[in-house]
Every structure is written in structure tokens, then in C-alpha cells.
Amino acid sequence: MTLTESKKAFIELGKFLSQFSLSTNEPNEAVLHNAIFYNDFITLIELSQSHNGWFTQKQVYFAIQQWAAALTPHNLDEWLKRYDLNTNEPKTVGLILAGNIPLVGFHDFLSVLVTGHKALVKLSSNDKHLLPFLANYLIAVEPAMADRITFTEEKMEGFDAVIATGSNNTARYFEYYFRNKPSIIRKSRxxxxxxxxxxxxxxxxxxxxxxxxxxxxxxxxxxxxxxxxxxxxxxxxxxxxxxxxxxxxxxxxxxxxxxxxxxxxxxxxxxxxxxxxxxxxxxxxxxxxxxxxxxxxxxxxxxxxxxxxxxxxxxxxGNSGIKNSIAFGQTQQPGLLDYADNVDTILFLSKI
CATH class of the missing domain: 3.40.309.10 (Aldehyde Dehydrogenase; Chain A, domain 2)
Structure with missing residues (x-):
């Protein structure tokens, strides 16, 4: 798959997500594959709190709207234009995702796929349903994605690099276990x-x-x-x-x-x-x-x-003048360039 094809799939996903909000869900006839996915996604949102008691509809809709706003042609182009993404040989990247907030691992998932790699995803038990649903939508839009997305509940094997998120305690285990692989290991912050x-x-x-x-x-x-x-x-x-x-x-x-x-x-x-x-x-x-x-x-x-x-x-x-401060009310609205732990995920993936 080309970068253009990958971006197109995520742009269509952004259009799909833009239909859903806490105040109203309104189908847009121009959105691809609504007949298959629209009603099922509403049902999944309604069931989210039964899967994780912290995932109220209000919180899930907020997360969905943040990604709907991010996945636009302009945002994706502005994000990726600073990187050379045309020379990679596709690798398999293991993703060990957290589950503390809805779709918290989506940025890593997106980053792996737009850089031309394959995602081998191990989900948190606290967030096991939303990302696989969105992955199925991506595959419907671009069938070639099917060969690039794998979810596993078993021990991860056959990967070339890893991005793992966990607590400070699990990070020590990750650092040892993945010591021979290129990796990003995220700790508690x-x-x-x-x-x-x-x-x-x-x-x-x-x-x-x-x-x-x-x-x-x-x-x-x-x-x-x-x-x-x-x-x-x-x-x-x-x-x-x-x-x-x-x-x-x-x-x-x-x-x-x-x-x-x-x-x-x-x-x-x-x-x-x-x-x-x-x-x-x-x-x-x-x-x-x-x-x-x-x-x-x-x-x-x-x-x-x-x-x-x-x-x-x-x-x-705050407004104190501390360098790199962000405005009040903006912490949960990061842009695509706001990398977790200030580690440039795309740069890492472009060099493995």
C-alpha cells in the first residue's frame, strides 16, 4: 500500500467518526459503508460502559470526536509532510496498548500503518472493542489493510520492533524482554x-x-x-x-x-x-x-x-510562561504532532 492509500483510508474513517456525538448521531449518506457499520457502532458505544465501567458514553463520544477532528486531509498532510516515508521496507511492529481511556492507543496504531508497516496489536483488557471495530472499518475501505493489521491475545511473536505502554513496573519488564528489538517503552507520566x-x-x-x-x-x-x-x-x-x-x-x-x-x-x-x-x-x-x-x-x-x-x-x-506550556482546557485535545512522552513515533518508525 502507498502512503496515499493509507491516508485515504484514515480520512474515510475520520468522516465515519464525524457522524457520532453525544448530542446527536446523524448518518451522512456520503460516508462509505454506513449500511454495514453505522448502527453497529452506535450499539458498541452504548455497550462500552458494560465493557469498562469508566467508559461512559460521554467519555467515549468525546474520544471519538477528537479523532474525527484529527483525521482530515489537512491535518494528516501537515503531520506527515516533514518525514520521508517512501523508503521503508515494511516491518511488523508490536503494539502493547494501554486501556485507561477510550482509544488511547489509536495514535500508535495510526502511526504504524501510515508509515507502511504492519501492526501486531495486543489490546488492554480494559479497551478491547473500539479499536478492532475501527480496524474493520479501515479494511472495508481499503481491503489491503487486512494483511497489515493483526490482533492477538497470545504471546507476541514475529515482530521487528515494539511500542509498549504500561506502568513503571511493567516498563522494567518490557525493557528487559524487548532489549534486542528497536522499541519505544512508555512509563507512567x-x-x-x-x-x-x-x-x-x-x-x-x-x-x-x-x-x-x-x-x-x-x-x-x-x-x-x-x-x-x-x-x-x-x-x-x-x-x-x-x-x-x-x-x-x-x-x-x-x-x-x-x-x-x-x-x-x-x-x-x-x-x-x-x-x-x-x-x-x-x-x-x-x-x-x-x-x-x-x-x-x-x-x-x-x-x-x-x-x-x-x-x-x-x-x-497554564499562562505562567513556563516553556512548552499549553492552554487551559486543552490537555485532552492533542494534535497529531503531540507525541506521548515527546518521543517522535513517526521518526522512530521511519528508521526501523
Whole structure:
């Protein structure tokens, strides 16, 4: 398959995905193969929460809309034009995918296929249904894809390179097991916000999107705040009130009750608004329903620390002037060039 053929298949997939949203599902007669896939995809979305209790329809539709927006001719061309993708010999790339948020491994899947390689995919048990469905749609659009996509539940064999995502503990196993193969091994990372105290209500409300989207389960979710020494959390909590309904979701509420109880039994000082606790803590990784915070005196000190600890950090949010910061509310809307762990997947795949 040529690059042009691969891109065309994903563009058609983007058109297919663009039909689905939380507010309305409206079939577009111009979309290919709707008679086969449209109704079944709606059914799959409705069943997603039965497959993974965190995959509510709201969260699944959000993930679908992000990929619908990304898979356009302009976006794909702008992404890929900086690479030389015409000299590869096709290789088989093993993908070990996470399952913390819907379609979290789609970027790796897309990257392997557009670079002309074959994808040997081992799915997380937490997200076993959405990607295979989309793969079947791609095959319907471009039958040659069938020879380039394999899903397996067995031990992966016969691959030339690997991209594996897991925890820090599983990463050590991956690094040993795949030591003789070209690889990208992704570990646990967290995202943070650096506040100055000058944020508007709109800024802080948008920050809530970075905190609560996907219930905080993604590595791009903000789990830590750096705030000035004299910071008043009143405005922060008032802005978070827009997300109060999260507590009505049982799995989130159970985590809130449990983690709050653990903190209180440990005599930790907490700030609490009945659906989110914030706790002073130097760690970047906070539990679900909680955000850690840390005071600072000088932005320069924070920037120096973030440089030193960059391997623990996925995103930095805010208007503080910290380099490579992204705007409030944008962490879960990455572009195709926003590579996980800042590792250029396409460059890696173009050289194996």
C-alpha cells in the first residue's frame, strides 16, 4: 500500500467518526459503508460502559470526536509532510496498548500503518472493542489493510520492533524482554498546572476540563498544581463547581469516599468541596478524585525543577510562561504532532 492509500483510508474513517456525538448521531449518506457499520457502532458505544465501567458514553463520544477532528486531509498532510516515508521496507511492529481511556492507543496504531508497516496489536483488557471495530472499518475501505493489521491475545511473536505502554513496573519488564528489538517503552507520566493567581474564572473553569475529563485517568489529566505561596483557593473551587455532577457517577464517588477516608485517617490536611479533595504533596501522581498541590516562591525554580524531572511529566498547563506550556482546557485535545512522552513515533518508525 502507498502512503496515499493509507491516508485515504484514515480520512474515510475520520468522516465515519464525524457522524457520532453525544448530542446527536446523524448518518451522512456520503460516508462509505454506513449500511454495514453505522448502527453497529452506535450499539458498541452504548455497550462500552458494560465493557469498562469508566467508559461512559460521554467519555467515549468525546474520544471519538477528537479523532474525527484529527483525521482530515489537512491535518494528516501537515503531520506527515516533514518525514520521508517512501523508503521503508515494511516491518511488523508490536503494539502493547494501554486501556485507561477510550482509544488511547489509536495514535500508535495510526502511526504504524501510515508509515507502511504492519501492526501486531495486543489490546488492554480494559479497551478491547473500539479499536478492532475501527480496524474493520479501515479494511472495508481499503481491503489491503487486512494483511497489515493483526490482533492477538497470545504471546507476541514475529515482530521487528515494539511500542509498549504500561506502568513503571511493567516498563522494567518490557525493557528487559524487548532489549534486542528497536522499541519505544512508555512509563507512567502525569500532567500539572502552574498557576500564578492571575487566572480568570474562564481559565480555571477550563482547567477543570483538564482535571475531570476521563475522570482523571489519563496521563494528560492534570493531577498536580503549583501555586504561589499566598494562593487563595477560593476562586479555584468556585470554578470547579461546574463539574460537580461527577460525584453522581458511582465509580468516581466510591474513589472519592475511599481516598478522602484514607487521607483523613492519616491526618493529612485537606481542602475539600465534596467532590474533589486537594492535598499538599510533592508527588505528581494523585489518586482519582484528588489533586495534589505545592507552593512556590519563584517561577524560575519551578521551571528548573520541571526540566530536571521531565521524564515524569506529560503536559504543563497554564499562562505562567513556563516553556512548552499549553492552554487551559486543552490537555485532552492533542494534535497529531503531540507525541506521548515527546518521543517522535513517526521518526522512530521511519528508521526501523
Amino acid at each position: 502525569n500532567s500539572l498546572a502552574v498557576l500564578t493567581g492571575k487566572e480568570t474564572t474562564e481559565d480555571l473553569t477550563a482547567l477543570g476540563e483538564d482535571i475531570f475529563r476521563y475522570f482523571g485517568l489519563g496521563c494528560r489529566n492534570v493531577s498536580k498544581l503549583f501555586v504561589p505561596r499566598d494562593y487563595d483557593f477560593k476562586n479555584f473551587f468556585e470554578a470547579m463547581y461546574a463539574y460537580k455532577d461527577v460525584i453522581f457517577y458511582d465509580k468516581y464517588a466510591n474513589n472519592y469516599d475511599y481516598n478522602k477516608a484514607v487521607f483523613l485517617m492519616s491526618n493529612f490536611k485537606l481542602l475539600d468541596n465534596e467532590f474533589l479533595t486537594i492535598k499538599e504533596d510533592k508527588s505528581y501522581a494523585s489518586p482519582i478524585s484528588s489533586v495534589f498541590y505545592e507552593f512556590y516562591d519563584d517561577i524560575a525554580e519551578i521551571e528548573e525543577r520541571l526540566d530536571a524531572e521531565h521524564e515524569q511529566i506529560q503536559c504543563v498547563v
